Amino acid sequence: MLFKLQVDGIEHIPADGPAILASNHLSFSDSLFLPAGLERRVTFLAKSDYFTGRGLKGWLVAGFMRAVGQVPVDRSGGRASDAALTSGLKILRRGELLGIYPEGTRSPDGKLYRGRTGVARMALEAGVPVIPVAMIGTDKAQPTGxxxxxxxxxxxxxxxxxxxxxxxxxxxxxxxxRSITDEIMYELLELSGQEYVDIYASAAKKRFGSVRAKTARVTELGASAQPETPQPKTSPTDPPAMPKAS
Known part of the structure; x- marks a missing residue:
């Protein structure tokens, strides 16, 4: 009610049976607003960092993530990718809805980035449809940080x-x-109206981070630099100073 959540195309969500919801990823709150607009529960594959925090805050975040249907996965690549695939297949074989962000991480600037092929592997191995979902406005409601x-x-x-x-x-x-993943990303592009960038979002984040670090370094050096004291200049044509008469 507060956010006047509007859901267009809800008729495309099956009443039962497994399916993959492939969404763009603009904000942390995407995983909250998408399930809030559906009658069926959606289980997301979330990065394991959300479940391993320390102290009271870490405990609360981990409990909240489990309560809203998130499953921790290691997204570092290699064998971790296979573990994430296995977790997703288990959810689908239980006949549930699985939420996936094909970009792999949040967009650093609101653009749509190249999709990773894990979503395609899950769709083929589980034999389920992929339902494209576009989140609109979450990046403005809750920017990163x-x-x-x-x-x-x-x-x-x-x-x-x-x-x-x-x-x-x-x-x-x-x-x-790759062909399947690109088709999914094209549908997300059409739904969201975002600008598409054909690189991975993780690579874009590294670039932005590098630029910010360089900018901060230049600013730091500029602030610490001391201006040189200007010295008077003597023209080579100036006559030598004459001694005063006694």
Missing amino acids: QRLPKIMPITVRIGAPLDFSRYQGMEGDRFVL
Whole structure:
């Protein structure tokens, strides 16, 4: 009620059975507003850092994440990616809705970045449809670093399910996985109206971080530099000073 949450295309969410909800990722609150607009529970694969914090704050965050249906996964790559895939498949085989952010991390600047192929592997191995979902306004309501969201209208746009059964049995083909992932990202682009950037969001974050570090360093050096005391200049054509008469 406070955020006047509007959900467009809710008829595309199946009443039962498994499906993947593939969403753009603008804000931490995406994982709150998307389930809030649906009748069915959505389970998300969340980075394990949210579950390993220390102290009271860490305990509260971990408890909250579990309460809203988040499952911890290690997103460092390699074997961790296989573990995340296994966790997602377990959720789908239970007949549940699985929420995934194909970009892998939050967008650093509101643009849509290249998708990772894990969503395609899960869709083919589980034999389930992928439902594209676009979050609108969450980046303005709760930018990165802001603790509580600002009260303002939020929109969730849900697209028609994407059926990739024609690729069944080809989950080991990286070209097929890339094609499927790009198709999903194109649908997200159409739903969200974002500008698309064909690099991974994680790479973009590193670039932004590097630029910010360089800017901070230049500012620090500029502030610490002492201005030189100007010295009087003597023109080579000036006549030598004459002694005063006694």
